Amino acid sequence: MGTRDDEYDYLFKVVLIGDSGVGKSNLLSRFTRNEFNLESKSTIGVEFATRSIQVDGKTIKAQIWDTAGQERYRAITSAYYRGAVGALLVYDIAKHLTYENVERWLRELRDHADQNIVIMLVGNKSDLRHLRAVPTDEAKTFAERNSLSFIETSALDSTNVETAFQNILTEIYRIVSQKQIRDPPEGDLIRPQNVEPIDVKPTVNSDSVRKQCCQ
Amino acid sequence: MAAEENDNTWISDIKSALGLADGCDDVPTFDICQGQSIPPSIRPTVWKSCLGVEASTSQMMFDEIFDLPEQSVLREDCQQFVDKLGNEDEDKLPVLSDLETILTYHRKSLGPGAKYERGNGWIELLIPLLNLQLPRKDTYCLFQSISNRYIPCNANAFNFFRLLLLYHDPQLCSFLDTKRVTPDLYTGHWFLSLFAGVCKLNVTIVMWDMYFQQGDPFFVLFLSLVMVVNAREQILKMKEESKSKLAEALMSLPAGLEVEDVPDFCSLAQYYTVKTPSSFREILKESLFSRNAEKSTSIAQALCLPVSVGELIENIALEESEDEGVRFFLVDCRPADQYNAGHLPTAFHLDCNLMVQEPVAFATAVQGLLSAQRQALAAGSAAGGEHLCFLGCGRLDDDQYTHMVVASFLHKNTHHISLLDGGYQAIHRYLGESVDGSLSDHNPECCLVCISDNQNGANHTLTHNDSTSGSSSDLFSKIGAAVKMKSAEVKGKLLEYIVNPSASGGTERHVSSSDKVGKRYRNMAPVFCVDDDQDPTDFGADEYDEEELEVSISSRLKQPDVVASFKCQEVTVNNSVHDCHLVVSATHIYVLREVPRSKDKARLVVRRPLSAIAKITCKKKQPELITFQYGESHGKEMKINDQDRFNIPESTEATKLISKLIVDCIAVKDGDMNSNP
Numbered sequence: 001m002g003t004r005d006d007e008y009d010y011l012f013k014v015v016l017i018g019d020s021g022v023g024k025s026n027l028l029s030r031f032t033r034n035e036f037n038l039e040s041k042s043t044i045g046v047e048f049a050t051r052s053i054q055v056d057g058k059t060i061k062a063q064i065w066d067t068a069g070q071e072r073y074r075a076i077t078s079a080y081y082r083g084a085v086g087a088l089l090v091y092d093i094a095k096h097l098t099y100e101n102v103e104r105w106l107r108e109l110r111d112h113a114d115q116n117i118v119i120m121l122v123g124n125k126s127d128l129r130h131l132r133a134v135p136t137d138e139a140k141t142f143a144e145r146n147s148l149s150f151i152e153t154s155a156l157d158s159t160n161v162e163t164a165f166q167n168i169l170t171e172i173y174r175i176v177s178q179k180q181i182r183d184p185p186e187g188d189l190i191r192p193q194n195v196e197p198i199d200v201k202p203t204v205n206s207d208s209v210r211k212q213c214c215q
Numbered sequence: 216m217a218a219e220e221n222d223n224t225w226i227s228d229i230k231s232a233l234g235l236a237d238g239c240d241d242v243p244t245f246d247i248c249q250g251q252s253i254p255p256s257i258r259p260t261v262w263k264s265c266l267g268v269e270a271s272t273s274q275m276m277f278d279e280i281f282d283l284p285e286q287s288v289l290r291e292d293c294q295q296f297v298d299k300l301g302n303e304d305e306d307k308l309p310v311l312s313d314l315e316t317i318l319t320y321h322r323k324s325l326g327p328g329a330k331y332e333r334g335n336g337w338i339e340l341l342i343p344l345l346n347l348q349l350p351r352k353d354t355y356c357l358f359q360s361i362s363n364r365y366i367p368c369n370a371n372a373f374n375f376f377r378l379l380l381l382y383h384d385p386q387l388c389s390f391l392d393t394k395r396v397t398p399d400l401y402t403g404h405w406f407l408s409l410f411a412g413v414c415k416l417n418v419t420i421v422m423w424d425m426y427f428q429q430g431d432p433f434f435v436l437f438l439s440l441v442m443v444v445n446a447r448e449q450i451l452k453m454k455e456e457s458k459s460k461l462a463e464a465l466m467s468l469p470a471g472l473e474v475e476d477v478p479d480f481c482s483l484a485q486y487y488t489v490k491t492p493s494s495f496r497e498i499l500k501e502s503l504f505s506r507n508a509e510k511s512t513s514i515a516q517a518l519c520l521p522v523s524v525g526e527l528i529e530n531i532a533l534e535e536s537e538d539e540g541v542r543f544f545l546v547d548c549r550p551a552d553q554y555n556a557g558h559l560p561t562a563f564h565l566d567c568n569l570m571v572q573e574p575v576a577f578a579t580a581v582q583g584l585l586s587a588q589r590q591a592l593a594a595g596s597a598a599g600g601e602h603l604c605f606l607g608c609g610r611l612d613d614d615q616y617t618h619m620v621v622a623s624f625l626h627k628n629t630h631h632i633s634l635l636d637g638g639y640q641a642i643h644r645y646l647g648e649s650v651d652g653s654l655s656d657h658n659p660e661c662c663l664v665c666i667s668d669n670q671n672g673a674n675h676t677l678t679h680n681d682s683t684s685g686s687s688s689d690l691f692s693k694i695g696a697a698v699k700m701k702s703a704e705v706k707g708k709l710l711e712y713i714v715n716p717s718a719s720g721g722t723e724r725h726v727s728s729s730d731k732v733g734k735r736y737r738n739m740a741p742v743f744c745v746d747d748d749q750d751p752t753d754f755g756a757d758e759y760d761e762e763e764l765e766v767s768i769s770s771r772l773k774q775p776d777v778v779a780s781f782k783c784q785e786v787t788v789n790n791s792v793h794d795c796h797l798v799v800s801a802t803h804i805y806v807l808r809e810v811p812r813s814k815d816k817a818r819l820v821v822r823r824p825l826s827a828i829a830k831i832t833c834k835k836k837q838p839e840l841i842t843f844q845y846g847e848s849h850g851k852e853m854k855i856n857d858q859d860r861f862n863i864p865e866s867t868e869a870t871k872l873i874s875k876l877i878v879d880c881i882a883v884k885d886g887d888m889n890s891n892p
Binding site: 040075085116 | 374389390392393395454515516518570571611612614615618619621622623625626810812813
């Protein structure tokens with residue numbers, strides 16, 4: 001542990017999901033490499049990139065998994081939800097169908113991901129103003145109803161891409177660090193509870209366990 | 216002159232052969248014709264012979280009742296078609312009547328579930344047959360035979376076609392995927408009418424000559440593949456065009472074929488057939504050409520072309536001199552510890568965890584792998600092949616990194632990428648009892664398949680073997696002889712390329728004679744305690760930090776070997792604390808470290824034989840803080856080389872129990888040693 005070349009305080013796994021063609025790969029490349037490719041190819045299976053950001057003086061390394069939106073990869077991609085602490089559920093503001101399918105993607109997450117996963121609804125391609133098919137308010141209401149955070153982005157002109165990732169990573173960080181304060185999973189000291197003498201402890205418990213298992 | 220003479224001989228040969236042949240056997244026909252086109256005079260006879268249509272159906276009667284619900288549509292379509300044919304008016308009527316009668320009959324014979332639909336290829340398929348001018352019932356029999364044998368009847372065909380395209384031309388496949396031009400949009404018409412719907416009539420007939428002689432139902436897929444691959448430059452230029460335009464252009468490709476092109480076209484398709492792993496035939500035959508087949512999701516969701524274990528193993532055993540066909544370069548993507556516990560001798564290891572953990576090292580490893588592949592090819596080694604076959608563990612959840620590695624190769628447009636169906640598990644099961652002889656470094660105590668089989672009751676492998684071991688056992692001896700020496704050679708070279716980029720225990724990639732992993736866990740499963748494993752166990756500085764297995768706590772605790780378990784906290788060297796379960800079996804202690812944020816999931820972080828525990832200590836001030844020290848015996852002394860510390864609330868019970876078990880364990884062991892002369 002800690003032997004990797006880059007140092008970080010937290011490592012968060014985040015998945016990018018949503019219909020094929022909504023711009024997941026370009027969101028990823030915009031965030032991790034500040035690149036955008038108009039002729040980007042359809043993703044095969046899953047791709048992967050990382051970037052570290054600072055929150056409250058801590059280094060957070062985001063491990064972002066970009067999954068293929070096409071139906072044919074569904075069996076493979078759902079395996080990647082496991083262990084993810086965040087999900088960016090992306091739709092295309094110019095294609096209403098991709099917004100309608102958001103419910104389906106939420107179901108996918110419910111079925112395969114951790115129940116505490118932080119989900120952010122992302123309306124991408126906000127640069128296509130004249131083609132807008134999903135009103136911002138509608139999506140916002142939907143997100144609130146489903147307790148998701150919401151943002152509109154454009155990977156093409158970079159609008160809000162940085163903010164979207166910053167927000168979700170910060171949200172995850174808050175949850176994780178609060179959890180640690182509530183019940184610290186690690187520390188330099190072992191909590192000195194139950195300092196009873198060794199011979200006083202009841203032996204019933206371990207005996208019963210043993211009986212169950214041996215038979 | 217000579218050629219002409221030849222031509223005449225084969226025609227007379229085939230005439231006599233057909234006279235004698237029983238009609239079902241198409242092999243002699245093909246041998247004699249050598250895939251040439253057939254003179255019109257004997258074409259009906261040859262087709263009937265190839266398609267297995269003989270006098271068997273004399274009972275058949277056409278009832279001439281046209282009462283289908285979709286009759287009007289059918290009639291209208293037939294009429295339109297006949298008009299397009301441009302025959303003399305007096306010829307039109309009989310053709311029209313034949314068409315409608317045969318198709319109505321065919322539709323009825325399929326039962327009420329079937330339906331004539333506009334564009335389902337029936338009319339197109341029938342036209343070339345009507346052209347033979349045979350009696351109506353012969354025409355029908357030919358039609359029915361072609362329809363049953365050669366027409367794919369569900370979407371699996373399209374999915375599989377895409378996999379073929381991905382295998383042979385990944386760039387083109389990716390281009391079409393990106394344009395959302397799925398194969399059903401353009402190959403549907405080809406498949407359903409066996410090209411009759413798009414090709415000119417004379418071209419269709421010559422193509423069918425070849426086709427029926429070939430007798431391969433999958434041939435249509437390869438013909439389609441050639442069609443598309445041949446037009447790749449033209450297709451790739453159309454990147455600005457719309458999806459529908461692209462699909463239309465693709466669909467009309469076969470229309471450009473001329474009669475002279477057909478032999479080349481067919482021999483190209485044959486070339487691709489040979490250059491494609493063949494196990495898809497077993498996997499798909501039922502689901503592609505049988506009407507009742509269920510939709511096979513495995514092919515619809517496959518990342519790339521699947522290869523069966525049987526094909527892989529046979530392929531390894533092939534003689535080196537056999538140049539034609541597919542040779543695999545096998546890439547084992549499992550984590551290092553699993554690879555080290557058993558792998559095929561020709562398998563090259565590419566640790567897929569590197570891709571996530573150390574992308575730079577991964578890139579180096581891939582370069583090394585490709586160089587090794589080139590070298591192996593140049594050396595003509597049995598381990599060398601142009602076709603990269605990847606293998607993972609065989610469980611979807613554990614193979615996510617494997618899939619990502621495969622996807623990365625596909626993304627780079629690497630040709631000839633396949634994935635072993637069922638992964639290492641499948642190899643293990645296939646090899647059955649000969650697993651020890653056929654795998655390299657196989658260690659039943661660490662091999663996950665052995666362990667899980669052992670835990671599920673040893674019967675599983677045995678019953679499974681019965682079906683395969685008979686056919687495969689002599690193959691394995693061949694593999695052993697042919698491959699082991701060669702692979703050692705190539706592996707040596709590979710080692711030069713792949714340098715270990717970090718010293719962390721989790722990322723070692725290759726087995727060497729000095730490797731200690733194989734003998735780490737002793738006495739784990741009594742069944743396997745038969746080897747020469749008596750030398751001191753080396754407990755290396757393995758930290759178990761990255762590569763541990765994820766298991767379900769509840770199911771692990773329910774397993775029969777568990778004597779007791781204790782909730783505890785592991786205290787690591789740097790004083791961080793993890794919630795754990797200390798699991799005690801009669802021979803080992805295990806520590807399952809809970810995975811944060813997921814219930815019931817844990818990683819196996821410690822697994823030590825009881826016999827390796829040299830000392831158990833606790834602190835006076837903190838009686839729950841227990842330290843296990845491990846070591847190896849040097850004479851009477853134990854040399855300590857590793858330790859684990861735990862905070863165990865029930866420390867007394869735990870230490871008591873473990874001490875007792877250690878004593879028992881040593882007693883048993885001593886007993887064993889004494890009984891051995």
